[in-house]
Amino acid sequence: MLHPIELPLKIVIGDNALRAIPSLLEELGVKGESIVVISGPNVWSKFGDRLRSVLEDVVEFEKLDALQASTVYAEQLSEEVREYSPRLVVGFGGGKSIDLAKYVAYKLHLPMVSIPTSPSHDGIASPFTSLKGLNKPFSIRTTTPVAIVADIDIMSSAPIRLIRAGAGDLVAKLTAIRDWRLAHRLKGEYYGEYAAKLALLSAKHVIEYAAEIGRGAKEAIRVLVEGLVSSSVAMCIAGSTRPASGSEHLFSHALDLLAPGKALHGEQVALGTIMMMYLHGGNWKRVRNTLLKLGLPVRARDLGIEDELVIKALTIAHKLRPSRYTILGETGLTWEAAERLARITGVID
């Protein structure tokens, strides 16, 4: 079977990285052309002027609102963008804006540039998009950003909760990789050792700097962003989210169905990692301590999620993506096993 790998062409990370945009657009052959920027209202009111000042002398641009990460909204936005006949689409903001821009670019067969304003998850350089309203709660493949501009000044000003969530999404690779290896051994699933090692490296990287990231220290945000990019690249190489998403993500997807909007993606997968590490027989206490250092919640209660919902999520998680084998097995956990797991690991009282 062919295994095409699509990688971003250019990744610019650093202080005031927005200044690299004019030359980047020239390299991409869109100087003097029309482009569309998709961005949310908070981000645009905070940083819109900065982006405008680097774009206005180089391209004609239209800014469209990123309001909802849903398929209905993404389809509507695609039709609006089509009317401007742009040569390129930019996503400027958190996960919602980047995901919408990836989807629109995919629908219109356009290149996409990712300009994340928060280090909140590892979709910033990957070809995967999470939208509500799909008939599955997990991401779909859309388009790999042709370039990523990660401005550390802007990203380090994101709310601390978003920063910590991004670190949680990387800690999750500890169990995602174990699940992938298990699926390879038990089910003969393709396993890419290089992609797995790269994803694992991103987790080890944030664990080493957990205290600094937890405080939101600017130098540590760069470490976090590099980890997020590295995990994204692992997904590009694997051709799927397998190196980045295992049973801990299934648990989070189950919570999204049962308790939508309560907690951030990275917070939920981090909580899942404690429990899935216990099931894998690994050092779950070390995972828990890392989350504490990062300032991430280690109890469902601290995320406003009732104990009962945690147990329920654990019992349905295995059904959400039956093609992806994990430590939860094909039949999943009984209510009693799920309750015991959540109690032993301190996720519920």
Ligand SMILES: NC(=O)C1=CN([C@@H]2O[C@H](COP(=O)(O)OP(=O)(O)OC[C@H]3O[C@@H](n4cnc5c(N)ncnc54)[C@H](OP(=O)(O)O)[C@@H]3O)[C@@H](O)[C@H]2O)C=CC1
């Ligand atoms: N593709 C993938 O692999 C993945 C995608 N996701 C998806 O990403 C989304 C969540 O992303 P997330 O970034 O957590 O949330 P959002 O994109 O919803 O952003 C959260 C809030 O933070 C604001 N914000 C972003 N950056 C800054 C900043 N620097 N300063 C101040 N405010 C800021 C946003 O403003 P505004 O409203 O202006 O945007 C928004 O109000 C979900 O839709 C989730 O499904 C999650 C994991 C993986």
Ligand SMILES: O=C(CO)COP(=O)(O)O
């Ligand atoms: O969140 C992701 C990787 O961190 C994407 O995973 P899913 O494919 O499970 O949505």
Ligand SMILES: [Zn+2]
């Ligand atoms: Zn994730």
